[in-house]
Amino acid sequence: AQRVTQPEKLLSVFKGAPVELKCNYSYSGSPELFWYVQYSRQRLQLLLRHISRESIKGFTADLNKGETSFHLKKPFAQEEDSAMYYCALKGTSGSRLTFGEGTQLTVNP
Amino acid sequence: NAGVTQTPKFRVLKTGQSMTLLCAQDMNHEYMYWYRQDPGMGLRLIHYSVGEGTTAKGEVPDGYNVSRLKKQNFLLGLESAAPSQTSVYFCAGRGGGTDTQYFGPGTRLTVL
Numbered sequence A: 001a002q003r004v005t006q007p008e009k010l011l012s013v014f015k016g017a018p019v020e021l022k023c024n025y026s027y028s029g030s031p032e033l034f035w036y037v038q039y040s041r042q043r044l045q046l047l048l049r050h051i052s053r054e055s056i057k058g059f060t061a062d063l064n065k066g067e068t069s070f071h072l073k074k075p076f077a078q079e080e081d082s083a084m085y086y087c088a089l090k091g092t093s094g095s096r097l098t099f100g101e102g103t104q105l106t107v108n109p
Numbered sequence B: 001n002a003g004v005t006q007t008p009k010f011r012v013l014k015t016g017q018s019m020t021l022l023c024a025q026d027m028n029h030e031y032m033y034w035y036r037q038d039p040g041m042g043l044r045l046i047h048y049s050v051g052e053g054t055t056a057k058g059e060v061p062d063g064y065n066v067s068r069l070k071k072q073n074f075l076l077g078l079e080s081a082a083p084s085q086t087s088v089y090f091c092a093g094r095g096g097g098t099d100t101q102y103f104g105p106g107t108r109l110t111v112l
Helices: none
Strands: A003-005 A010-014 A019-021 A024-026 A032-038 A045-049 A072-074 A083-090 A097-099 A103-108 B004-007 B010-013 B019-025 B031-038 B042-049 B064-067 B073-078 B087-094 B107-111
Touching: A003 A083, A003 A097, A010 A019, A019 A103, A097 B042, B004 B087, B019 B031, B019 B087, B019 B107, B031 B073, B042 B064, B042 B073, B073 B087
Parallel strands: A010 A103, B010 B107
Antiparallel strands: A003 A024, A019 A072, A032 A045, A032 A083, A083 A097, A083 A103, B004 B019, B019 B073, B031 B042, B031 B087, B064 B073, B087 B107
């Protein structure tokens, strides 16, 4: 069975501080992982995928197969980063994603 | 190009009533999905479809039915609503050659 865990339901940081949103997964095969974001009053949208190895809006995420983690990081948080973040895993069935519980990030001024 | 749309945006039902949520997309998505979003539980897949005329169960299918008679529409039905089905429902679509799911704006359903 595949599972995604986001241990922090709420995370609060100050503007300019580093932020790390944790994501752990369990999956026996070779996973593909994603971060989706939902800003207030907006639709859920893809932020980044591990395959692309990209930095979006200053965020990066590295897949660590040894620790089965895919933490999302940003060195200097901005107020506009405040949102709900979901980690998602594409596993056995290539047609569907398994989402984590979500982390509500608040960046204070 | 409206993308993925959902109808209605809000609805209040009494226990035992039925209703249908409509998801429509004009992005030629092969795959379509229905999720529910509950606090502390994230997004959970209810049902999904890998193409016109097909449907499959997700993680939490009980109490729901779906149909995909046309490629652009994916309907979610509640035959006999229960308070446990109070939630925000999201539809999403995905093209065959991409991993990205495109979400609708959501439907907030309250069952009294």
